[in-house]
Amino acid sequence: MGCISSKNAVSVPQASDPSGIVRDLRERSDPISASWRGHRGHLSAKQTEKVQPEREEGDGNRLESRENGKVSTDDTGLQNLRLRNLHRYIEGEQVAAGWPSWLSAVAGEAIQGWVPLKADSFEKLEKIGQGTYSSVFKARDLDTGKMVALKKVRFDNFKPESVRFMAREIKILRMLDHPNIMKLEGLIASRLSQVLYLVFEYMEHDLAGLSTSPDIVLSESQVKCYMKQLLSGLEYCHSRNVIHRDIKGANLLINNDGILKVADFGLANLCRPGHKQPLTSRVVTLWYRAPELLLGSTDYEATVDLWSVGCVFAEMFAKRPILRGRTEVEQLHKIFRLCGSPPEEFWQKLKLPHATIFKPHHPYKSTLHQTLSHLPRTVVCLLENFLSVEPYKRGSASAALDSEYFREMPYASEPSSLPKYSPTKEMTIKNQESLRRRVSGSQESMRKPSEVDIRKLAGSKKELQLHAEEVSKHYDPEELPRLDGETRLFVDLQPMPSIKCPDVQHTKHNPQPDFTFSGSLCVSSSSGFSWARRLEEDHAYRKSHRQCSSRSNLSHIKDSSGIEHIKQELEIKGAANSDLVGGQKRHESQELAKCTILKKCSQQSEHPKSLDTSKVFRLHDNSEALHKGDPLSMQHNYPGFHKEDRVEFSGPLLPQTCKFEEFLQKHEHQICQEVRRSWFRRDRSTVTNSLLAHKFALISAAVKDSCILKIQ
Numbered sequence: 001m002g003c004i005s006s007k008n009a010v011s012v013p014q015a016s017d018p019s020g021i022v023r024d025l026r027e028r029s030d031p032i033s034a035s036w037r038g039h040r041g042h043l044s045a046k047q048t049e050k051v052q053p054e055r056e057e058g059d060g061n062r063l064e065s066r067e068n069g070k071v072s073t074d075d076t077g078l079q080n081l082r083l084r085n086l087h088r089y090i091e092g093e094q095v096a097a098g099w100p101s102w103l104s105a106v107a108g109e110a111i112q113g114w115v116p117l118k119a120d121s122f123e124k125l126e127k128i129g130q131g132t133y134s135s136v137f138k139a140r141d142l143d144t145g146k147m148v149a150l151k152k153v154r155f156d157n158f159k160p161e162s163v164r165f166m167a168r169e170i171k172i173l174r175m176l177d178h179p180n181i182m183k184l185e186g187l188i189a190s191r192l193s194q195v196l197y198l199v200f201e202y203m204e205h206d207l208a209g210l211s212t213s214p215d216i217v218l219s220e221s222q223v224k225c226y227m228k229q230l231l232s233g234l235e236y237c238h239s240r241n242v243i244h245r246d247i248k249g250a251n252l253l254i255n256n257d258g259i260l261k262v263a264d265f266g267l268a269n270l271c272r273p274g275h276k277q278p279l280t281s282r283v284v285t286l287w288y289r290a291p292e293l294l295l296g297s298t299d300y301e302a303t304v305d306l307w308s309v310g311c312v313f314a315e316m317f318a319k320r321p322i323l324r325g326r327t328e329v330e331q332l333h334k335i336f337r338l339c340g341s342p343p344e345e346f347w348q349k350l351k352l353p354h355a356t357i358f359k360p361h362h363p364y365k366s367t368l369h370q371t372l373s374h375l376p377r378t379v380v381c382l383l384e385n386f387l388s389v390e391p392y393k394r395g396s397a398s399a400a401l402d403s404e405y406f407r408e409m410p411y412a413s414e415p416s417s418l419p420k421y422s423p424t425k426e427m428t429i430k431n432q433e434s435l436r437r438r439v440s441g442s443q444e445s446m447r448k449p450s451e452v453d454i455r456k457l458a459g460s461k462k463e464l465q466l467h468a469e470e471v472s473k474h475y476d477p478e479e480l481p482r483l484d485g486e487t488r489l490f491v492d493l494q495p496m497p498s499i500k501c502p503d504v505q506h507t508k509h510n511p512q513p514d515f516t517f518s519g520s521l522c523v524s525s526s527s528g529f530s531w532a533r534r535l536e537e538d539h540a541y542r543k544s545h546r547q548c549s550s551r552s553n554l555s556h557i558k559d560s561s562g563i564e565h566i567k568q569e570l571e572i573k574g575a576a577n578s579d580l581v582g583g584q585k586r587h588e589s590q591e592l593a594k595c596t597i598l599k600k601c602s603q604q605s606e607h608p609k610s611l612d613t614s615k616v617f618r619l620h621d622n623s624e625a626l627h628k629g630d631p632l633s634m635q636h637n638y639p640g641f642h643k644e645d646r647v648e649f650s651g652p653l654l655p656q657t658c659k660f661e662e663f664l665q666k667h668e669h670q671i672c673q674e675v676r677r678s679w680f681r682r683d684r685s686t687v688t689n690s691l692l693a694h695k696f697a698l699i700s701a702a703v704k705d706s707c708i709l710k711i712q
């Protein structure tokens with residue numbers, strides 16, 4: 001028992017370095033190792049030294065030929081050979097240190113200089129968070145008694161690209177060392193499983209939970225305190241060329257001492273000046289996504305984080321997210337309505353890929369001042385900067401920290417003086433809400449789910465129609481038909497969520513539509529730019545997929561062990577609900593457990609094997625493109641991939657109002673077809689009894705009804 005520390009770390013055997021360039025390469029490929037020294041779980045300086053063999057004489061020749069400025073083919077071949085040997089050498093060294101070979105082979109650089117911690121050094125407690133491809137657990141470090149958060153990442157059949165995404169997060173986390181940035185304390189890995197745990201300090205709250213809780217009123221100096229910490233953390237990241245690309249309240253964790261830390265660097269990237277390369281625009285959770293990203297920019301800067309900061313800042317006053325679009329086009333429309341549309345020079349200067357589609361015919365005027373008129377002047381000024389549609393007007397985190405807002409009274413509180421709260425994690429609130437909802441609504445939704453959903457659908461369609469009318473006021477009707485190739489039909493069977501937010505556009509590289517009876521049905525005949533995605537989008541997709549709760553729940557139910565999984569999940573939920581005290585709440589939680597298991601079991605039988613999100617990575621492999629996180633289109637990367645095979649989980653790019661009904665009718669048939677096709681393809685083998693056949697008939701009827709309602 002006990003973690004591996006310098007005292008009991010796995011000793012790394014001496015290895016020879018025939019190529020003689022180990023140290024050379026280490027120095028080049030491990031710029032972060034310096035910051036790891038003194039870290040628990042790293043190879044001690046002594047051990048590292050021990051495995052550093054002396055350089056061989058051959059090195060001199062190598063340098064000489066470089067100096068001459070010419071590298072012969074022989075030299076190149078030799079160098080490649082040496083490089084390969086070196087990689088094998090480092091891999092061997094890491095495996096000897098206890099790392100699984102699948103991790104070392106793909107993410108050697110990320111784990112360089114560390115030894116894995118042992119799982120039995122921690123006592124795993126309840127689940128406290130759910131990420132796209134990770135679950136987060138509270139745990140106790142048995143050596144120190146300290147609480148930690150264990151982020152458990154499960155990899156997709158050792159698919160190198162999924163490991164590489166995680167490696168990038170680890171590498172970036174290791175580079176950063178700041179009081180307002182979540183510190184990675186170590187990694188737990190096992191040679192026998194494909195699971196990796198990231199060990200973090202435990203944080204009791206997140207800002208989304210605090211700012212949207214109806215029971216919590218944040219004082220001005222408290223808001224200032226959080227803003228100061230957030231901006232300090234970001235200032236540090238940006239100074240190290242790290243763009244976070246997913247700033248939102250749920251990723252800003254706060255502990256009981258009032259310290260805020262920026263967490264979740266899963267989408268972060270390094271953007272060194274002078275090494276510019278195109279970046280994906282498919283990042284940042286939709287409600288916090290800057291307009292240039294929505295317009296398809298691939299040449300953006302750290303200012304995208306400042307836009308998100310503006311949204312978070314405003315959210316603390318509004319007590320709810322301020323820009324809650326359900327689709328990219330709606331998000332942009334909401335942004336223009338609040339912040340005004342950009343001037344002509346913006347469109348001309350930035351030449352953004354989607355500008356011709358989204359440029360409004362009639363400019364929108366900013367309503368920011370009227371909307372925020374009740375807030376102090378300095379708050380409005382700062383918000384105006386952050387929420388500038390033109391990125392270059394947003395300033396920087398350092399400039400914001402120097403602004404008048406922080407210099408005027410009331411000053412920012414000291415973190416330690418802030419009130420202590422009971423757990424307010426976004427997840428806790430979601431759990432409590434769904435508990436309430438399910439307990440009251442479970443009977444109805446289980447008996448007549450289709451009616452409930454259809455009613456929701458009707459409301460949702462009405463909203464969309466209103467939205468379409470408003471859009472058409474600002475867009476040239478001549479321009480809108482251009483959207484034809486892009487038109488997507490959004491059939492949301494769920495009402496607008498109050499706290500959870502939809503994430504990035506959900507592009508699933510799967511020829512089958514994702515249909516969930518109690519969740520969202522989003523079917524599309526999309527094509528065009530939306531398919532030109534890079535691999536990072538897959539990552540983003542996974543993140544977003546989780547956030548659509550219905551889908552993420554169902555994504556567990558993808559194999560025959562689904563029921564087992566549900567049971568496990570309920571066990572965890574049960575533990576999580578142990579926070580709730582009192583008999584009544586315990587009773588409610590039992591009710592919830594019962595409802596969930598029944599509902600999930602019925603879903604399981606209805607949707608066998610239909611929701612395998614892992615297909616995202618089961619495409620024609622093109623490792624080179626994946627390596628680079630290539631921004632080039634998926635079509636280029638995956639030649640065998642057909643546009644028409646895809647179904648997009650996305651919101652609409654709305655056509656003009658006059659065509660709205662026509663548009664719906666046009667797609668109605670397609671929806672029904674897609675849904676049926678999906679059902680037949682997937683369920684053919686399993687629809688073997690009358691119960692399932694009956695359920696299928698019911699759902700078909702529901703879909704038909706929903707289509708009728710939709711065009712009314």
Ligand SMILES: Nc1ncnc2c1ncn2[C@@H]1O[C@H](COP(=O)(O)OP(=O)(O)OP(=O)(O)O)[C@@H](O)[C@H]1O
Binds near residue numbers: 136544
């Ligand atoms: N150190 C921590 N202490 C407490 N809770 C944490 C910690 N780290 C993460 N969590 C919880 O787990 C949730 C998911 O973690 P995280 O965002 O890192 O995972 P992810 O897979 O990257 O998620 P997402 O898909 O939202 O980006 C967080 O929203 C948070 O509530």
